[in-house]
Amino acid sequence: MMIVLKNICVLVAALIAFPVAHANGEEARSIPKVRIAARQPLDPLRLRVVMQFPPNVTTVQQAAQYLLETAQYKLVLSPANPNDTRRILTRPLLGQDKDGSLQTIEDALLIVGGDDTVLVIDRENRMITFEFIGNQ
Numbered sequence: 001m002m003i004v005l006k007n008i009c010v011l012v013a014a015l016i017a018f019p020v021a022h023a024n025g026e027e028a029r030s031i032p033k034v035r036i037a038a039r040q041p042l043d044p045l046r047l048r049v050v051m052q053f054p055p056n057v058t059t060v061q062q063a064a065q066y067l068l069e070t071a072q073y074k075l076v077l078s079p080a081n082p083n084d085t086r087r088i089l090t091r092p093l094l095g096q097d098k099d100g101s102l103q104t105i106e107d108a109l110l111i112v113g114g115d116d117t118v119l120v121i122d123r124e125n126r127m128i129t130f131e132f133i134g135n136q
Contacts, residue, residue: 045121046105047071047105049067049070049104049105049108051100053093057093058092058093060090060092061075061089062093068109073126074128075128076129078129084131088117088131116133117132118132118133
C-alpha cells in the first residue's frame with residue numbers, strides 16, 4: 001500500500017510539472033518566459049593576441065599594421081597632427097613590446113605605441129591613429 005501511494009505521489013508531481021493544454025491550444029498554467037538579451041556585435045579590438053611579432057616587424061607602424069590586420073581596421077595618420085603620428089609610427093619596437101603576454105588588440109596597440117601616446121579609434125569607419133598625450 002505504501003509503495004502504491006508513493007507511486008501515485010510521483011505521478012501527480014510529474015503531471016503538475018508539465019502544463020496541460022486546453023482544447024483551444026492554451027496552456028492551463030503559464031510557464032515563465034525566458035528573455036534572451038540581444039547579442040552585441042563582437043568588437044574585434046577586444047580579441048586577444050600574443051605579444052610576439054615576426055622578426056621583420058621592427059617599428060610601431062609595422063606592429064600596429066600586423067595587429068590590425070586581424071581586426072580589419074586601417075591605420076591612418078591623425079588629421080590633427082600627422083607629423084606627430086609619423087614620429088610615433090617610426091619608433092622602433094622595444095623589448096617589452098614583444099614579451100609574449102596575452103593582450104587585447106587595443107591594449108597591444110597601446111603598449112607598442114608607448115606610454116606617451118593615446119589611440120584615437122573610429123569604430124564606425126574602422127580606422128585607428130596614434131597621437132601624443134595632450135594633443136587631443
